[in-house]
Amino acid sequence: MDSPIPTIEIAQAPGTWASLARLAAVLKANRKRPGRIEALPPVCYLRPAVRLDATDIAAYAKVCGFQPEQGVPLLYPQMLTFPLAMAYFASSYCPWPALGTVHLANHVQQHAPLQAGDVLRVEMRPGLLQAHEKGQVFTLEFQIWKDQALVWEATQTLLRLGVQNPSGPPYASALHNAQPLSVQTSFMADAGIGRRYGRVSGDLNPIHLSALSAKLFGFRRAIAHGMWTQARALAAMLPRQPLAQADIWVEFKTPLLLPARATLWSTRQVQGPLPDNALFEVRNAQGDKPHLRASLSYSLA
Numbered sequence: 540m541d542s543p544i545p546t547i548e549i550a551q552a553p554g555t556w557a558s559l560a561r562l563a564a565v566l567k568a569n570r571k572r573p574g575r576i577e578a579l580p581p582v583c584y585l586r587p588a589v590r591l592d593a594t595d596i597a598a599y600a601k602v603c604g605f606q607p608e609q610g611v612p613l614l615y616p617q618m619l620t621f622p623l624a625m626a627y628f629a630s631s632y633c634p635w636p637a638l639g640t641v642h643l644a645n646h647v648q649q650h651a652p653l654q655a656g657d658v659l660r661v662e663m664r665p666g667l668l669q670a671h672e673k674g675q676v677f678t679l680e681f682q683i684w685k686d687q688a689l690v691w692e693a694t695q696t697l698l699r700l701g702v703q704n705p706s707g708p709p710y711a712s713a714l715h716n717a718q719p720l721s722v723q724t725s726f727m728a729d730a731g732i733g734r735r736y737g738r739v740s741g742d743l744n745p746i747h748l749s750a751l752s753a754k755l756f757g758f759r760r761a762i763a764h765g766m767w768t769q770a771r772a773l774a775a776m777l778p779r780q781p782l783a784q785a786d787i788w789v790e791f792k793t794p795l796l797l798p799a800r801a802t803l804w805s806t807r808q809v810q811g812p813l814p815d816n817a818l819f820e821v822r823n824a825q826g827d828k829p830h831l832r833a834s835l836s837y838s839l840a
Contacts, residue, residue, distance in 0.1 A: 579665035593655035604774035610781030668707035675702035720804035
């Protein structure tokens with residue numbers, strides 16, 4: 540008979556002080572230096588009852604460029620998972636430190652519309668291992684439930700740099716775009732966007748906050764959060780209506796150094812499971828270097 544998977548409940552609501560405490564725990568855990576492992580230890584991190592707060596949603600939407608008519612933004616529920624991921628990185632269940640771990644890709648599926656006031660169950664479990672030429676790829680799997688129904692889920696794909704002889708099948712890109720894209724618009728990522736997004740998301744990683752703190756970790760300037768860059772592009776791509784269902788897969792390519800002007804390129808000539816489909820990229824101002832590449836499909840509520 541299989542042993543039950545350990546479940547760890549995270550009850551504290553995210554906030555600036557709670558986020559700083561979790562960051563301190565993550566920094567303390569940065570001394571972990573394991574070699575090859577065959578599998579991630581099973582564990583479930585849980586927030587059993589999270590109420591979607593209208594003020595928090597509005598603050599996130601403002602930072603990312605969404606309009607009130609768009610309802611709860613597609614990526615906003617991932618903010619609810621952040622305390623679980625931080626707790627996992629600071630624990631003995633995670634063999635690697637958070638710092639030096641690269642966010643390679645993110646896959647989000649919304650199965651039903653959400654609205655302020657909904658009470659949700661938020662879960663996170665470690666996933667599979669894949670081998671990469673630069674280290675070990677692993678995933679974190681998130682699920683959000685409302686009234687016993689799965690309403691939102693995501694897979695966060697991460698690369699732990701420097702692991703020798705990594706486990707699992709070879710990692711491969713899920714996005715292969717041979718179609719021409721055309722520029723749609725541009726947007727500014729100013730020097731303070733990392734601090735503003737950090738306050739609403741809880742992600743206070745020093746590489747995003749200032750040029751000085753980023754230089755301590757090898758970056759010449761602060762870099763934008765990849766999830767902010769993705770959200771800012773979605774705010775421009777999506778219509779001013781709430782979504783019923785959606786599926787977005789994004790791969791992060793190169794850091795967006797702050798401040799910078801980014802350009803959004805897209806095409807809608809693709810087939811997918813939902814009525815409206817698109818491929819898009821966020822590139823530099825010149826349009827010759829991608830910061831991220833994504834596929835998107837959705838239906839309206």
